[in-house]
Amino acid sequence: MDLTNKTVLLTGAGGGIGQALALALAKKGAKLCLVGRNEQAMQLLRQHLPHPERHAIAVMQTYSDDEIGALASSFNMNGKLDILINNAGCSHFALFEQHSFEDIREQIRTNIEIPALLTRALLSEINPGGIVLNIGSIFGEIGHPAWSVYSATKAAIHRFSEALGRELQGSGISVLYAAPRATETSLNNEDVYALNRKLGNGMDSPGFVAARIIRLLETEQKRYRFGAMERLFVKLNAWFPAVVDGALGKKLPVIRAFARRTNGGESE
């Protein structure tokens, strides 16, 4: 797809990947509808985008049914959408026993329920030739200790993307899916950064992730996973899960120690 003059709705626009993606899309000439809960962050972002007057902001307090309905109606009245990017997401780095009910619910709601509701409400407002892009995670491909609920929600958004894409074949709308590996944003706290350094896990910058996502949109490649090692691990996990059980099992004492440190338990 040529992104020039395309109307793009981006959720989680005020976050790390969201901001980088907004900038990259605006540079390509797209018209953005920045969606999120933090109006101030989105106003600031809009001011720094090329041609701020071309971009709109939609504040969502809680992504309630009413707010989602109003957002869909605004496209119904003011012109259609070309691309919906479900980027908003949250993660709790914690052992399962450390998760509160609220932590579990928040991840399920933010990472799968809200994207599915937004897609349901906005699908009929997407122009022929349009795209739904869901942002997953490499942890949706490889269940990872201390990210059990996050991994589950990202696996769900992957399967949702795959199933909906297959259902919409021939409709003119494509469903794409991107699975970043660890990225330098505030989704990850200092302990996650330290854990990744200790385990030798690579991390990408938001700008790099945004550039890859732009390429995904332009080429309409169905799915993209970040990192050569990570892609290899995904294949190993699919064919020989016991090998990945063993590899992650060896890292488990370190992962547990960092998760306890983050969540106020014993230190490393």
Ligand SMILES: NC(=O)c1ccc[n+]([C@@H]2O[C@H](COP(=O)([O-])OP(=O)(O)OC[C@H]3O[C@@H](n4cnc5c(N)ncnc54)[C@H](OP(=O)(O)O)[C@@H]3O)[C@@H](O)[C@H]2O)c1
């Ligand atoms: N950073 C990573 O390591 C990494 C790796 C793989 C995949 N991802 C995925 O990439 C996407 C963007 O994440 P990021 O790294 O840019 O993280 P981020 O900087 O924390 O931004 C996430 C955005 O999601 C929104 N959000 C968070 N909790 C929410 C909630 N409870 N309800 C509604 N919206 C909520 C926030 O929007 P508001 O502005 O509304 O607060 C925030 O701007 C997420 O889907 C994440 O899972 C990230």
